[in-house]
Structure formats: structure tokens, C-alpha cells
Amino acid sequence: MITESDLLAKVPTGLLIGGEWVAADNGRTLAVKDPSNGNKLVDIADASVADGVRALDAAVAVQEEWAATAPRERGEILRRAFELVRERADEFALLMTLEMGKPLAEARGEVTYGNEFLRWFSEEAVRIHGRFGTNPEGTGTIVTSKAPVGPTFLITPWNFPLAMATRKIAPAIAAGCVSVVKPAALTPLTTLYFAQTLIDAGLPKGVVNVVTTSESRALSAEIIGDSRLRKLSFTGSTPVGRQLMKQAADGILRTSMELGGNAPFVVFEDADLDKAVDGALLAKFRNIGQACTAANRFLVHSSVADEFARRITERVQAMKMGRGTEEGVQIGPLVDDNAVEGSHELVADAAGKGATITVGGSIPEGPGSYYPATVLTDVTPDARLLKEEIFGPVLAIVPFDSEEEAVRLANDTEYGLVSYVYTQDLARGMRMIEKLQTGMMGLNAGVISNAAAPFGGVKQSGIGREGSFEGIEEYLTTKYTFVPRA
Template sequence: MSAGIASAREEALLASVPTGLLIDGAWVPASAGATLDVFDPATGERIATIADASPEDGVRALDAAVAAADGWAATAPRVRGEILRRAFDLLMERRDEVALLMTLEMGKPLAEAQGEVTYGGEFLRWFSEEAVRISGRYGSNPEGTGQMVVSQRPVGPCYLITPWNFPLAMATRKIAPALAAGCTVVVKPAELTPLTTLYVAQLLIEAGVPAGVVNVITTSRSAAVSAPIIADPRLRKLSFTGSTPVGKTLMKQAADNVLRTSMELGGNAPFVVFDDA
């Protein structure tokens, strides 16, 4: 493929990525009109300019997730599963575009980006199948005086924070189980790699996800935007993948409302590479 054709293909792909915030089913600009630039790490060139959410935008996104929560929780598990399966099918149809987009915004070799599409897509397919397998339990109580019924219910609106290094897989790994369980979400991708998440959110809309069920906020002020969302008593779940220091801060903030939390924390561990590696 010539450089000219590759460039035209890349430009067309980047032009297809939404640049706004996804709030209540609509792509909207940041409330203050702020924007942030996304750069190709291989060249240092700006490849997109997108909305830069304010704390007020974050609360608007949570408002939308809260408003949609009861309706989505009441949606039949089979319907939720079929929507996730359609999202998987759409992702597979556009795997080349998604892989190229990842390579452009975070520098992953194209072969590895293709692998991530396979990896990340499996979360959509797996949880489309699990949506109809939400089990419970029925049995006698310990005293033998009655029967117990244990059923699983959606926890409620979730705030999902994803890292830069796996922009597709970390988004689908968090979004898919939440939607399968009947929860609505607000997703905040990493500032360095937001485009893949925006593209996937558009695929979810095409697959039939109702307005307000999936909301996406992109921002250069993560701490300021996250704080009021986490402090809001309507939020019921926080999922974060990132550094241990940030995870500790988020867990402290989550403690005030006794939020359910899922933390995948890491660091920069030293290691030795020997000559025969």
C-alpha cells in the first residue's frame, strides 16, 4: 500500500471517530467548549481534537446513567445479551479499522492491535452469553422454619476508568459485564488514548444500546472530573485500572459512600534482562 493511500485511509478513519462527549445518547461538546488534542506517539503529530469534559459534564453523564438505570435493569437479559452480541459482530466486521485506530493513537504495532481486537471482542461475546445466566439460589434456612431465595440484581450506575495501554480491551472488559448485569455506565478513557473508546461507544449505539446506558467523558482533568462523580451517592460501583497511587486515592474517595470497587493496580517494577534472553 502506498503512503498516499495509507494516509487517505487513516484520515478517513480518524474523521469517522466521534469528537464529542457521549451523554444520554447524544454526542455533545464540553459545556465550556474546551478541547484536548490527541497525538500520534510515533510522529508527535496531532491526529484529533476532541471535547475536554469539565466536572459539570461528568455529573451530567452520571445524571444520564442514573435516569436510564431502572429501564436498563428491567430490560430482559436476552435483549441485553443480543445487543452485546451485535456489538461483537460489528467490532469483528471493523476489526481492521479499530486495530489501525489503536496503532495511530497509542503506537501499538498493527499485529498486536489486531490481537487486541480479538482479545477485547471476546469480552463482548462472553458477556453476551453470560447475560442470560445470572443465577440465584433457593433452599431451606438454617433453622428449618422457612425457605430462602437469593437473587442477583444490578448494583446500579458504574464509573469505569480505563488505562492507555489497552484502549479497546480494558473498555470492553469493564463495559460488557456491567451491561450484561443490567447496570448503566460512565466511562472515562485515558487522556492519551480516548479515540478507540469513542469509536467503540459508537458501535454500541449502532448495536442498539439505549440512550443513557453508556456515557463517555474524555478529559484532561481526570482528578477534578472524577471527584464529584465518586462523591455522588447515586453512583454504586467504581472500576479502575491504573497505577497503585491513583488507585489508593480513588479507594479513599470511594469509602465515603461505601462504593463497590474493582481495582487493577500496577507499577513500574525493576527487572533484569540477561544476555541469553
């Protein structure tokens, strides 16, 4: 396997504008750090607002030409990128672990998952279609066609550096849209390396531009306010999403928003507890709990709540915490110290209101941004972690006594991204599909994400869908033509 220093030497550190890696116009840089020890990994270009405009200029300049590119050619570029990412899988996995902290085994899983968006949309590029038919009155023909929506601004989060990039960039490329991509300042290296991989796969200059910046708010506002932009896609917190939607309203931009979550994990009395415990560990501790799809509230029937808690606690006690590159580590560092403090505040609040901590619950001595896997039982209704997204390795158990109560508790949130239900009663499972107010659901499953499935939520978890055939529609506009009968 490649060494850490050799890998970092391969990663571009500039801004990708018009197909060239360039320095920020003011020469500024920002440091990317390893959350396991706080050490600097590398310095990268810190874009100014003017750099963001230059990136949009470069994208706009090639929009018409890229839109006219044959769908097969766009698909072949994505397919070549898929093959290159697969060849570089170990490098991408190590890079994510270095800059974000997740265990190496999970990083490898993200490479596989994220890469599937390249393969999926390479196939969807040639399936863009409209329709043709006689109007109801019989006086002419209705023709509908699809066209690229135009230049896009894609803002990706820090928690899944590769998958969030491919999930947005791949459908934009497939649809014939150019883009400016702004990765999170905490984990930009994976996106920079992926952009170089797209270049290596033959992507023409200017189709994808990447700007890394510490001035995210100002740069984003300038690009969103530009009348040439036609599409905004954002993954991140609901409060930031609200502000971006307000900015996008002035330009009537097409928007896709994948925002916060507060996922309920419901375990009924008839559930297979072995499978429920396995699913709970996946749904909670994948990515160290730093996922919008992470289970936040574990609603467990009172008849099995104690046994469920006992088994979960036993499994969590055996989890190894450490640097993600170490063998057997299941809990790596959180992304930074702010994340640690945020998780601990929620745990302390719940404990202060009567919850019992069965394992974890304290911040270890440094170095590194670590927080141990934590389990709480008897969580009271006024605990903040039942209302707020935890985004850390904290599992909170709340008992319930009836199906109606479970539904009420599960839906008692402003969010509606995903839910998880464990029951062996198929009829009950079907009722939960209908009653739970979420855009996605795992029925006896703790992991549900797939490139072929539509990812997205309802309520304040966002609008739009990513992945599946719905994902490319977010980057297309429908044109209707009427042709009168001669």
C-alpha cells in the first residue's frame, strides 16, 4: 500500500479552474489536519470570492459545448472514471481516513459505494428521453424533450468526502451540465484527488471546477447570486440549507437540498433481536455516527428494551477506538474538537435529566478529537438529543408500549430523512411504511443507501432526490413543443 506521505504528494493542492490547477489569486492557503492527532496533513489553496467567480466563468464558457456532447461520450468518460477510482481504491480510502478519521475498512466501503454513482450515471447518460404523442383533441402532436438545466453549484459536506462528490458530480456530467464544486474545508483532499481522476479519465477542461475556501459563506453567496447559475445542490445542515434556499430564491434556482436527520430506529416486541442489534450498530456507529442517516432515537418496545440495551452495551464495550489506520479500529476520531464537544453536551444534558449512561460518556485525554461509543437508557422526553441531530457515536434508548405510541414518537420531529423498523410482522411493516414520515426506510435493515435508489427526505430534511433515475432529473429541464396537425 502507498505510504501516507507519498499519497499526499499525489493530491493536487490548488484550485481547479478551467482545467488547470492554479493558486488562489491572493496566494492564501489553508491547512488540512488529521483529526486523530491534530497534525497538519498539507496546505491547500484558499479561494477568494474572485476565484469563485473565475471558476463560474470557466464553467459557463463551456456549457453550450458540453451540453452538445454526445450522451455516449459523457457516459464513457464517467465509465473511465469509475475504472480509475476502482484502480485507486486503496489511495482514496487512505486519503479519507487521513482527513476525516473514519476507520479504513469503512473508508474502503465508501469508495465502493461512491464509485457506484459513476457507473450508474454512466449508464443513465444514454437513457435521457422525452415522449411523443397525439394531444387529446387530436389536433396535433405533443413532443417533450429533456435539456441540461445549465451551470450548477455543488456544495458537498465533510462526512462522506468521495460519495457526496460523486453523487452530485456524476449526474451533472451525465446530464450535460457544467459545475463549480465547493468541498468542505475540513475534508477537501478527496474531492481534489477525485477531480484529478476525472481529468485523467478525459473530462474536458472547464466542465468541473473545484474551489476550496475558508470563506465559504461569501464565496457561495456570490456564485448563487450570479444570474448565469441555474442549479444549486447542497448537502449539509438544515440551518445552512435554509439560508442557501433564501439566497437561491432571488434567481429562482433549481435546488436540491439533502439536509439534517433525526432518524428513529424502532424495535417491536416481535423483532429478531440478534438482527436488530446488528442493524442498530450499523445504523448508529457507521462513520462514527457522523451521518445524516445515522439512527438518532432508538425506540424499543418496553418488553424487550432491557435485553436490547444489555446486548447493545455488551457489543459497544468491545469496540476499539483509535486512529482509523490501525487494525481493528471501529471508532475513529470525530472530525474536529467541536464535534466532540457537541456530542458530549448532548450526553451530559440527557444524563442530567435522568438518563443512565451504560458505557462511554466521557471525553478521553488527547491528542486527537475522540469521543467513545456511548449508550444511554431511560432517556427522558425533554432530553435535547431526542430533538437535535447527534452526529456522533451516541445511542439513546427510549421505551414504548404500543404501535401507536411508536409512530407518534418516531414522527415527533421536524426532520424526515430516514427511519428504521424491526418487526417480523409483514402487515405491521407495511403500516410503518405508510405511517412514518420519512423519505426513506429500512425494514429489518440498518444500512439502506444504494446508487440505484432515490436518496432524500421530507419535511425539513430537504427537497429533491439523489441517485437512481430520479437523480439525473434534478439536472434536467423539460421542454414541451406542440406541432399542429397539417
